[in-house]
Amino acid sequence: MPSCSYCHELGLECLALDSSRRCRNCVSANRSSCDVWGVDPSAFDAMIAEKQRLDQEKEAIRQQKKQLRENSKRVREQQRALEARFRKVVARELRDIDELEREEGPSTSAPAPPSLVGVEDFASSADFSYWAADPSLLDSLDAVGGTAGASQGNSGS
Ligand SMILES: [Zn+2]
Numbered sequence: 001m002p003s004c005s006y007c008h009e010l011g012l013e014c015l016a017l018d019s020s021r022r023c024r025n026c027v028s029a030n031r032s033s034c035d036v037w038g039v040d041p042s043a044f045d046a047m048i049a050e051k052q053r054l055d056q057e058k059e060a061i062r063q064q065k066k067q068l069r070e071n072s073k074r075v076r077e078q079q080r081a082l083e084a085r086f087r088k089v090v091a092r093e094l095r096d097i098d099e100l101e102r103e104e105g106p107s108t109s110a111p112a113p114p115s116l117v118g119v120e121d122f123a124s125s126a127d128f129s130y131w132a133a134d135p136s137l138l139d140s141l142d143a144v145g146g147t148a149g150a151s152q153g154n155s156g157s
């Protein structure tokens with residue numbers, strides 16, 4: 001025995017009247033719509049409208065979820081890009097420190113050659129001036145030059 005939604009709601013026994021579209025309870029309650037014989041057209045329209053409204057709401061929620069997914073994806077990508085940038089900067093900092101340490105390594109021994117050159121310059125210039133100022137040194141220089149000249153003359157003739 002079918003029961004209309006009104007009777008079903010109130011737990012009443014739904015007695016359909018063949019002569020009326022409405023059941024006895026709905027007639028006595030003076031309800032305009034009774035769905036004992038099926039859905040009332042106006043109620044059906046209302047339900048379709050309601051379903052469309054819910055569909056639209058669902059679609060709106062779906063769009064919001066899609067937007068949220070896209071937002072979270074964008075945020076994740078930005079976070080990844082930021083992390084990559086951060087890693088790159090840190091790697092560059094570490095590389096700079098490495099290069100600094102590498103540059104500092106030779107630089108401790110680098111001053112040695114210039115100082116050696118300076119010592120050589122000092123020795124070559126200062127020693128000759130000392131020899132020039134000291135006659136005894138000049139004599140010894142002459143002796144060395146003489147032997148050198150003699151040997152050169154021997155080989156020349
Ligand atoms: Zn009923």
Ligand SMILES: [Zn+2]
Binds near residue numbers: 005
């Ligand atoms: Zn009814």
